[in-house]
Amino acid sequence: MSWFESLILGLVQGLTEFLPVSSSAHLRLTAAFAGWHDPGAAFTAITQIGTEAAVLIYFRKDIARIISAWFRSLANKAMRRDHDAQMGWLVIVGSIPIGVLGVTLKDQIEGPFRDLRLTATMLIVMGVVLGIADRLAARDETGGRHRAAKQRKTLQELSIKDGLIYGVCQAMALVPGVSRSGATISGGLIMGYTREAAARYSFLLAVPAVLASGAFELKDAxxxxxxxxxxxxxxxxxxxxxxxxxxxxxxxxxxxxxxxxFVWYRIALGIVILALVATGALSPHAAESSG
Incomplete structure (x- = not known):
């Protein structure tokens, strides 16, 4: 990989990691369209450490408060009712699905899942899901002619069941094209959480998963x-x-x-990729890494 390639791919990773458009898909597509080798799952996981460092700094007060409360709750039973201590447990619970599936499906993640036809399909499908979730949130927020606006849930109301559902949504992002933030935010909106709550928990939930994945890939690399x-x-x-x-x-x-x-962008990009592959202008395995 050249320094110019790393500059472009680093920009793409930073621009797309937190937007609901799939950073792994964009890294894969950037390489394919530029005629470069696929940067691979290891490159994606390691560069995600950089974007998660941005999360750690941006949400540093929230994260420090949650970690402190969680550790204190281990020895102090009264602290276990504290919202920050509970958030610590909920982040751990929500991280279980992607941890299990990440290890189980490692070979598929680095191989078949990187097929551009699958990536394009996931861009479209999850774009539609995000669109539906967005409309549900908008309907609740504005109400209608015959009903008042509906109060949406905040993170204070996050339960273990909802935390696990968030975790399953996050695990879907192991497939390029899904988008970690897109899947978890969509799940949160469908479960009735506010946009801010869905996004905030999505970012917090990603921290242990991405850092663990990055460390794992660092060791292998x-x-x-x-x-x-x-x-x-x-x-x-x-x-x-x-x-x-x-x-x-x-x-x-x-x-x-x-x-x-973001919904229209995902759908349009997915359709373009499928059309290019169908006409033979783009191979579904374009720029795949050989090693």
Missing amino acids: SEGGHVSWGPTIFATVIAFVVGYVVIAWFMKFISSKSFMP
Whole structure:
């Protein structure tokens, strides 16, 4: 991988990680359209450490409060009723599905799941799901001629069952094209949570999963020696800087805007990819890494 490739891929990772458009799909597609080798699942996982570092800094007060309350609750039973301590447990519970499936489906994630036909299909399908979830949220927020606006749930009302459902939604993002934030935010909106609550929990839930995945890939890459370390670290730094800016913008955006621009973008991109593959202009295995 060249330094120019790592610059572009780092920008793509940072720009798309927190938007509901699938960063893994965009990394895969960028390589395919540019005629580069697929950066691979290891590159994706390692550069995601950069974007998760942006989450750690942006939500540092929330995360520090949750970790502190969770540790204190281990020895103090009274603290177990504290919302922050409960959030600690809910993040752990919600991380179980992606942890189990990530290990179980590792070979598929690095192989068959990277087929561009599957990526395009997931872009379209999850785009439709996000659109439905967005419309449900908009209907509740505005009400209608014959009914008042419906109060949506906040993170104070997050239950273990809902936390697990969020976790299952996050696990779907193991397939390129799904989008971690898109799947978890859609799940949250469908379960009746506010846009802000769905996005905030989505970002917090991603922290242990992404850091664990990155550490796992770092270990494999160190032993296998198949990663270009200089360009990969450079891309990770770029992803961190850009990712932080995107988080700040996105949290403001969702407070008053619809997700529909992302919905139409996903559907249009998916259709274009399927059309290119169907006409032979693009191979479903374009730019796949050989190693």
